[in-house]
Amino acid sequence: MAQWRDLLARHAATSCMLDRELGDKCGLGMSEFEVLERLVEGCGGGGQALRAQDLAHTVHLSQSALSRVIARLEKGGLVTRAMCESDRRGIVITLTEAGRERYEQARPLHREVLELTLGAPIGPLDDSSSN
């Protein structure tokens, strides 16, 4: 119970600050960043390409939400959608150079926020306002 409240508080504080910081300084939402990160991780060096359904397993989003996140990223030129050859129902998401740059730009900010909100021992900081 106390565990749940703590989790709730940490999640609220962190995701709020994260969303705000990433949004203001990088034009990214938490979900967008999460997807970019998975794309960067997913493939070592070269062709960052993942099936949409693979992403769905690792990001905590519904299939429809993921579809729209990808749409937003594509619109911003950070990823490209292509038909999957082996199964033409699926799509392959590829990280563009701009996408990688944007991620590299956002990452330190992300880690900074995490250290700030998760590093704190117990009494969470400000929380100022809201969720």
Place this chain on the structure above:
Amino acid sequence: MAQWRDLLARHAATSCMLDRELGDKCGLGMSEFEVLERLVEGCGGGGQALRAQDLAHTVHLSQSALSRVIARLEKGGLVTRAMCESDRRGIVITLTEAGRERYEQARPLHREVLELTLGAPIGPLDDSSSN
């Protein structure tokens, strides 16, 4: 980092199942339940009454969201809104009998879900679908 991912996963799984269970079986959302709980806790026995702003501190919601949660609860007859005498800008939220009953009904379900999702050591369960 791993801590953050774990937090994210637990939060997603728990709040998803919680919202679903509470919604289906009690007609409550997570926020509604949270507010009811604070009302029950806030006052030992008799007149459950809290200022809206007091709730805002403990529930991780923006002021506007809280206002609407209260509106929904009032519409459902679970709480009543009354003008605060000492400061007529504020409102006093009072838990009705129906509200208390609804909470008592929902609580075991709530604890059950928590035990299920938070008790699990590490590899979260299903997660089925989404957030």
Place this chain on the structure above:
DNA sequence: GGACAGTACATGCACGTGCATTCAATGCAA
């Protein structure tokens, strides 16, 4: 071959949320 269940993704819709704004009431200062 044709019919049909299952899968992968996109989309219409409703809903909850945060931000900015608005309105009323309060407190303070001139």
Place this chain on the structure above:
DNA sequence: TTGCATTGAATGCACGTGCATGTACTGTCC
């Protein structure tokens, strides 16, 4: 008293999300 900044709460609006559905494709069974 009047004037003004501040606070508590409600509301218009935009946005992200989940659910249900639609569409296209796959695989299987007949």
